Amino acid sequence: MSDKSLHGQRAVVTGGSRGIGLAIVDALSARGAEVVFTARSRESIDTAIAALPEGRNIAGIACDVTDLDRMKTLLDDPIDILVNNAGVIGPIGRITELEVADWAENHRVNVLSAFGAIRLALPGLIQRKGVIVNLSSGAAFNPMEGWSAYCSGKAALAMITRCVHLECGPLGVRAFGLAPGLVDTDMQAAIRASGINPISALPRETLRPAVEPGQAIAWLCTQDAADLAGRDLDIRDPDFRNRSGLEPLE
Numbered sequence: 105m106s107d108k109s110l111h112g113q114r115a116v117v118t119g120g121s122r123g124i125g126l127a128i129v130d131a132l133s134a135r136g137a138e139v140v141f142t143a144r145s146r147e148s149i150d151t152a153i154a155a156l157p158e159g160r161n162i163a164g165i166a167c168d169v170t171d172l173d174r175m176k177t178l179l180d181d182p183i184d185i186l187v188n189n190a191g192v193i194g195p196i197g198r199i200t201e202l203e204v205a206d207w208a209e210n211h212r213v214n215v216l217s218a219f220g221a222i223r224l225a226l227p228g229l230i231q232r233k234g235v236i237v238n239l240s241s242g243a244a245f246n247p248m249e250g251w252s253a254y255c256s257g258k259a260a261l262a263m264i265t266r267c268v269h270l271e272c273g274p275l276g277v278r279a280f281g282l283a284p285g286l287v288d289t290d291m292q293a294a295i296r297a298s299g300i301n302p303i304s305a306l307p308r309e310t311l312r313p314a315v316e317p318g319q320a321i322a323w324l325c326t327q328d329a330a331d332l333a334g335r336d337l338d339i340r341d342p343d344f345r346n347r348s349g350l351e352p353l354e
């Protein structure tokens with residue numbers, strides 16, 4: 105098997121019904137992985153399956169990532185690849201205007217659920233010397249007006265990536281963060297509608313296609329990327345683009 109193949113590997117992708125998650129499911133399965141993805145509704149799963157190429161080994165499971173009992177049934181059997189992609193941007197608003205409960209809900213989805221999935225999957229990932237990819241963001245390292253919940257949650261997730269690498273890297277688990285750039289998805293539509301900060305003012309035409317982070321993450325899951333384990337990577341980095349097979353940015 106080549107260093108870039110994922111044949112025989114079992115992957116779970118959270119939030120695979122649309123946007124970046126759907127592109128990750130497509131790219132992992134194109135490299136030969138067997139992929140199970142989650143989304144909250146059966147309807148959104150069926151729409152995603154219809155958009156994917158036929159003949160791949162892909163299944164969608166209706167599951168809210170915050171429901172750890174249900175996630176446990178999904179992660180009981182050992183897997184080789186876990187991609188924590190499911191995420192929410194809201195609540196968007198200045199700190200003086202936010203409800204604490206809404207803020208906590210962001211962290212429940214973006215931080216606690218990702219950690220929960222890692223915790224549940226780790227015994228199998230250690231056994232199979234597997235891979236974890238957490239969807240990071242430039243917002244993990246740069247405060248953005250109106251995004252206190254999102255920025256702090258992504259910062260926490262970036263530290264979780266490093267902690268997993270510290271404790272489980274020596275056991276053979278490769279953990280990565282990947283900031284996917286500014287990608288044309290429903291999340292960016294919600295950001296544009298908010299009008300609160302410079303990201304929300306970006307014209308849609310300047311956003312990148314979801315296929316790019318999909319390809320980059322599928323490559324990260326291969327042995328070819330093993331030397332980058334433990335890093336929080338940015339898809340805009342020219343060296344990273346080159347190694348993961350993406351075109352240079354203009």
Ligand SMILES: NC(=O)c1ccc[n+]([C@@H]2O[C@H](COP(=O)([O-])OP(=O)(O)OC[C@H]3O[C@@H](n4cnc5c(N)ncnc54)[C@H](OP(=O)(O)O)[C@@H]3O)[C@@H](O)[C@H]2O)c1
Pocket residue numbers: 118119120121122123124125142143144145148149167168169170188189190191192213239240241242283284285286287288289290291292
């Ligand atoms: N787009 C960007 O420019 C950008 C930039 C930096 C980082 N990111 C990160 O990349 C990831 C994907 O973003 P995206 O732009 O593709 O978002 P999106 O278009 O809003 O899609 C979000 C996905 O997450 C799923 N999801 C949300 N909450 C969920 C929950 N509680 N349980 C299960 N699934 C849930 C959604 O599925 P259903 O609604 O069907 O359940 C959907 O598949 C996120 O972690 C985001 O923070 C995105």
